[in-house]
Amino acid sequence: MHNYKTALVVGCGRSGRAAEALLRSEGCTVVSICQEITPDYRYEDLHFIPDVAIISPGFSLQHPWIKDLTERGVPLLSELELGWSRRHCPVIAVTGSNGKSTVVKWITEALAQAGQTAVPCGNYGFPVCAAVMLHEVPDWLVIEVSSFQLETVREFRPDIGLLLNVLPNHLDRHGSMDAYRDLKFRLFENMLGTDTAVVPCELVSSCRNKISSIRKIFGTEPGADFHYQNGRVGEINLNGTRFANEILGAAGASVAAVCAACGISPAAVEASARVFEPLPHRTALVAQIDGVSYVDDSKATNISAMCAAVKMCSGKVHLIAGGRVKESDFSLAKDLLAQRVSHLYLIGEASGMMQAAWGDAVQCISCGTLEKAVIAARKRAMPGDTVLLSPACTSFDQFRDFNERGDCFAAAVRGLSGKDESV
Numbered sequence: 001m002h003n004y005k006t007a008l009v010v011g012c013g014r015s016g017r018a019a020e021a022l023l024r025s026e027g028c029t030v031v032s033i034c035q036e037i038t039p040d041y042r043y044e045d046l047h048f049i050p051d052v053a054i055i056s057p058g059f060s061l062q063h064p065w066i067k068d069l070t071e072r073g074v075p076l077l078s079e080l081e082l083g084w085s086r087r088h089c090p091v092i093a094v095t096g097s098n099g100k101s102t103v104v105k106w107i108t109e110a111l112a113q114a115g116q117t118a119v120p121c122g123n124y125g126f127p128v129c130a131a132v133m134l135h136e137v138p139d140w141l142v143i144e145v146s147s148f149q150l151e152t153v154r155e156f157r158p159d160i161g162l163l164l165n166v167l168p169n170h171l172d173r174h175g176s177m178d179a180y181r182d183l184k185f186r187l188f189e190n191m192l193g194t195d196t197a198v199v200p201c202e203l204v205s206s207c208r209n210k211i212s213s214i215r216k217i218f219g220t221e222p223g224a225d226f227h228y229q230n231g232r233v234g235e236i237n238l239n240g241t242r243f244a245n246e247i248l249g250a251a252g253a254s255v256a257a258v259c260a261a262c263g264i265s266p267a268a269v270e271a272s273a274r275v276f277e278p279l280p281h282r283t284a285l286v287a288q289i290d291g292v293s294y295v296d297d298s299k300a301t302n303i304s305a306m307c308a309a310v311k312m313c314s315g316k317v318h319l320i321a322g323g324r325v326k327e328s329d330f331s332l333a334k335d336l337l338a339q340r341v342s343h344l345y346l347i348g349e350a351s352g353m354m355q356a357a358w359g360d361a362v363q364c365i366s367c368g369t370l371e372k373a374v375i376a377a378r379k380r381a382m383p384g385d386t387v388l389l390s391p392a393c394t395s396f397d398q399f400r401d402f403n404e405r406g407d408c409f410a411a412a413v414r415g416l417s418g419k420d421e422s423v
Contacts, residue, residue: 001085004050007030007031008074010053011057013034014127015129017032021129022132031048078151078156079128080145084128084132086132091142092142092162095147098167101124102278103162105279107255109276113271123149145187151183156190158191160261163197193212195214197214199215200250216260216261218253228253243276248312252269281297281298283312287414295313295389298391298409306390309390316381319388320391321354322351323397324348325394337361345364346365346373347367348393351366371408391405
């Protein structure tokens with residue numbers, strides 16, 4: 001564990017504040033900077049040379065401040081790794097493009113079913129620096145890890161590391177799929193032979209030379225160590241739960257693998273699945289009106305997540321999509337939209353790009369706003385259909401975040417009336 005006398009914390013959000021609190025508790029002199037409070041920050045104004053700079057995930061390595069620190073030789077460290085270095089219990093780390101928070105929540109609750117204490121942290125739950133300062137030491141930390149955090153890890157080593165999937169996401173920051181995938185593999189780079197790496201079938205060959213720890217393979221293929229098939233993962237019966245489908249069933253196989261590595265019984269995994277309450281804005285049923293289901297999947301900020309949500313819907317799908325794009329290749333979704341989507345209602349900045357990419361595969365309706373899209377979908381949806389908000393984009397063109405977008409969708413659904421408003 002490194003003890004720092006001076007530190008610069010870049011970012012004043014939840015993770016930055018937690019890092020500052022942890023460092024100050026150790027007697028470290030800390031200066032915090034962020035765009036909102038210190039937009040005109042200059043390195044020369046510090047009047048000291050920090051031993052380390054703690055970088056919040058929102059700051060890209062290409063940000064001028066970060067490039068300046070790198071050029072001056074200041075070591076960079078993520079809040080994740082700072083907190084991890086002060087841990088007092090074993091760590092489970094979960095990364096991937098989609099589904100991380102749901103899996104972290106499920107693992108935490110499965111451990112609780114088995115009588116063990118676990119604290120969810122990282123991108124979901126507490127910042128890691130806050131989790132390690134809790135008065136009671138848990139049996140486990142279950143950390144959701146993003147590719148942004150993995151950019152600056154140096155020694156981070158989970159006892160159990162889970163890579164859920166690698167699908168196109170955050171390419172606006174990372175540049176290419178190869179660079180993005182390599183960042184995800186950094187989860188495993190410091191693991192020892194006694195640790196456990198849990199990886200999906202489709203990534204086994206590409207990560208074979210990057211993992212020296214015990215490897216458990218999961219997926220929907222029978223050859224996997226833990227595989228989902230016909231509503232079951234081995235002894236675990238997921239039928240009657242929200243995980244009884246190919247998309248979330250694979251996540252169930254990953255949870256089973258992690259829990260097996262923890263020594264947790266299949267019964268605890270199944271029990272936790274049966275009482276699992278989904279996180280907000282993840283394929284959450286908002287209402288059923290005149291036989292039509294209205295589903296909020298505002299958290300789907302990339303095309304892969306949107307495709308997963310469409311596959312999980314019953315009946316014809318009336319899809320509301322759009323916002324600020326993170327990726328440029330829309331071809332991944334075209335065949336699925338042609339097969340499963342009745343109408344596509346476009347909102348936000350991406351409307352034109354989506355219309356150009358998908359207009360010959362599905363009937364597109366340009367709506368502009370989410371409220372107008374809900375009204376337009378109400379007019380066309382028939383009993384048994386699903387109106388799905390799954391934007392495949394970030395929300396920042398029209399909303400503060402995906403939570404506000406999902407809340408807006410729910411409010412629009414609640415406000416539906418019989419008015420014939422033209423869209």
